[in-house]
Amino acid sequence: xxxxxxxxxxxxxxxxxxxxxxxxxxxxxxxxxxxxxxxxxxxxxxxxxxxxxxxxxxxxxxxxxxxxxxxxxxxxxxxxxxxxxxxxxxxxxxxxxxxxxxxxxxxxxxxxxxxxxxxxxxxxxxxxxxxxxxxxxxxxxxxxxxxxxxxxxxxxxxxxxxxx
Numbered sequence: 465x466x467x468x469x470x471x472x473x474x475x476x477x478x479x480x481x482x483x484x485x486x487x488x489x490x491x492x493x494x495x496x497x498x499x500x501x502x503x504x505x506x507x508x509x510x511x512x513x514x515x516x517x518x519x520x521x522x523x524x525x526x527x528x529x530x531x532x533x534x535x536x537x538x539x540x541x542x543x544x545x546x547x548x549x550x551x552x553x554x555x556x557x558x559x560x561x562x563x564x565x566x567x568x569x570x571x572x573x574x575x576x577x578x579x580x581x582x583x584x585x586x587x588x589x590x591x592x593x594x595x596x597x598x599x600x601x602x603x604x605x606x607x608x609x610x611x612x613x614x615x616x617x618x619x620x621x622x623x624x625x626x627x628x
Contacts, residue, residue: 470523483579485517494519496575497533499626500582502619507612508586511536511619512626515547515582517575527552527569530578534622537614539589539600548595551581562593 474493484499496517502508514533520526530552532545540548550567557565594600602611 467521470519470521473524474519483576485575488516494521494523498575498579500579500586502622503583503587506587507615508536508538508619511622513622514626515545517578524571524573526554527573528578530582534625535618536622537596537599537611537618538586539591539594539596539603540585541599542595546595547582547585548593549581549585549590550593551578 471493483501485496487493488495488497496519498515498517500511500513500515502511502513512534513536516531516533517528518531519528530547532541532547536545542548550563551569551573553563553568555565555569555571558568589600589603591600591604599611599614602609602614
């Protein structure tokens with residue numbers, strides 16, 4: 465796939481409905497800002513979380529990187545905001561043997577499938593593959609206490625800073 469084909473594919477995907485997305489810089493189709501609304505009936509409900517998607521020039525052959533810009537407390541988001549879910553992992557065999565190749569990035573994935581996976585991750589964290597060890601420990605041991613309080617603080621803060 466050429467860079468031109470990659471750019472055309474991204475231009476089409478930017479128009480997909482169901483989440484808010486825009487270019488960080490109008491001259492760079494490979495860097496997006498997305499707005500994710502915390503899913504209903506989850507601890508993240510009502511949150512307005514900004515994240516950046518950075519696409520490689522050979523997209524869709526390789527996955528984008530996703531990083532929350534808004535602070536978020538979640539087992540599958542590291543303390544720097546980097547999202548760790550299977551769909552965003554490089555294609556092929558997992559050297560640790562944890563993920564099957566079909567769970568990892570495939571060129572058929574789109575921004576929409578990424579967003580659906582991230583929203584699903586917010587609703588149902590994967591405690592077996594944590595990116596934030598402290599968050600997963602609290603999620604397992606004190607879900608309705610300290611974990612819930614930290615998530616609620618992040619949701620409030622996200623609402624206050626959503627449109628800055």
